[in-house]
Amino acid sequence: MVQKKIAVVTGASSGIGAATARRLAAEGFHVVAAARRDDRLKELVGALAPGCATAVTCDVTSDESVADLAAAVGRLDGDLTLLVNNAGGARGVDPVAEGSVADWQWMYDVNVLGTLRVTKALLPALEASGAGTVVTVGSTAAFVVYEGGGGYTAAKHAQTALVGTLRLELAGKPVRVVEIDPGMVRTEEFSLNRLGDRAKADAVYAGVREPLVADDIADCIAWAATRPQHVNVDRLVVRPIAQAAQHKVVRE
Numbered sequence: 001m002v003q004k005k006i007a008v009v010t011g012a013s014s015g016i017g018a019a020t021a022r023r024l025a026a027e028g029f030h031v032v033a034a035a036r037r038d039d040r041l042k043e044l045v046g047a048l049a050p051g052c053a054t055a056v057t058c059d060v061t062s063d064e065s066v067a068d069l070a071a072a073v074g075r076l077d078g079d080l081t082l083l084v085n086n087a088g089g090a091r092g093v094d095p096v097a098e099g100s101v102a103d104w105q106w107m108y109d110v111n112v113l114g115t116l117r118v119t120k121a122l123l124p125a126l127e128a129s130g131a132g133t134v135v136t137v138g139s140t141a142a143f144v145v146y147e148g149g150g151g152y153t154a155a156k157h158a159q160t161a162l163v164g165t166l167r168l169e170l171a172g173k174p175v176r177v178v179e180i181d182p183g184m185v186r187t188e189e190f191s192l193n194r195l196g197d198r199a200k201a202d203a204v205y206a207g208v209r210e211p212l213v214a215d216d217i218a219d220c221i222a223w224a225a226t227r228p229q230h231v232n233v234d235r236l237v238v239r240p241i242a243q244a245a246q247h248k249v250v251r252e
């Protein structure tokens with residue numbers, strides 16, 4: 001019997017993660033959809049063909065919860081060949097002078113330490129598959145800074161440092177390390193979580209013709225993950241055509 005390939009997607013309960021889970025299921029992976037909101041994961045999995053996906057409740061800021069995720073993956077039939085570290089987000093737009101330590105801690109924990117915890121827990125299985133891939137969803141905030149973005153850009157810079165280090169450390173082993181860095185993506189919750197207000201969240205995208213959508217990033221992830229195994233897409237930076245740079249957004 002041919003063993004099915006397993007893909008774990010963190011932050012699969014909304015936005016980019018949910019789109020990626022759907023896309024990878026369509027590509028033939030058995031998808032483990034992980035996030036904290038179990039009801040949303042069940043809805044996602046229920047809408048896919050039977051047997052295509054498994055919902056696992058997981059908080060990437062908890063060592064215990066991530067250990068449970070690894071155990072759940074280990075109980076499935078098939079080889080874990082793909083991990084998508086997508087869980088993350090931003091909180092607040094305070095200037096550094098008024099930065100909320102709690103918000104900065106949250107951003108570091110979920111984006112950076114979450115990536116560390118899940119990667120550590122699943123690397124042995126990815127390596128044992130003989131053809132593993134770790135895709136991490138970073139951001140253009142991983143390599144530029146902007147006013148009011150200190151906490152988020154610091155976390156995303158740290159996350160890209162983790163990814164680059166991991167690639168060096170895994171050289172010679174059968175695990176690729178890929179980073180996808182999106183610019184402006186209009187997802188249901190990202191800006192709402194950051195700004196705490198629907199009107200402010202909508203203003204982020206006001207007048208921007210065709211911001212990226214979650215499916216655009218899912219497409220990039222699926223593309224990178226389905227190249228021949230000797231091809232490592234180190235970093236893919238993707239923005240909407242209306243955004244030439246972080247500070248250069250055309251609004252109509």
Ligand SMILES: NC(=O)c1ccc[n+]([C@@H]2O[C@H](COP(=O)([O-])OP(=O)(O)OC[C@H]3O[C@@H](n4cnc5c(N)ncnc54)[C@H](OP(=O)(O)O)[C@@H]3O)[C@@H](O)[C@H]2O)c1
Nearest residue numbers: 011013014015016035036037059060087088139185187190
């Ligand atoms: N939207 C953009 O413009 C944009 C641009 C560049 C990069 N990104 C990055 O892309 C990724 C996804 O963003 P998105 O736009 O899809 O945001 P989103 O819609 O807010 O989704 C974030 C996901 O992360 C999960 N999550 C948050 N905290 C978690 C935790 N402690 N444990 C497990 N899962 C957790 C959430 O699920 P639960 O709440 O159910 O746990 C949710 O599924 C993030 O890393 C973000 O930084 C987004």
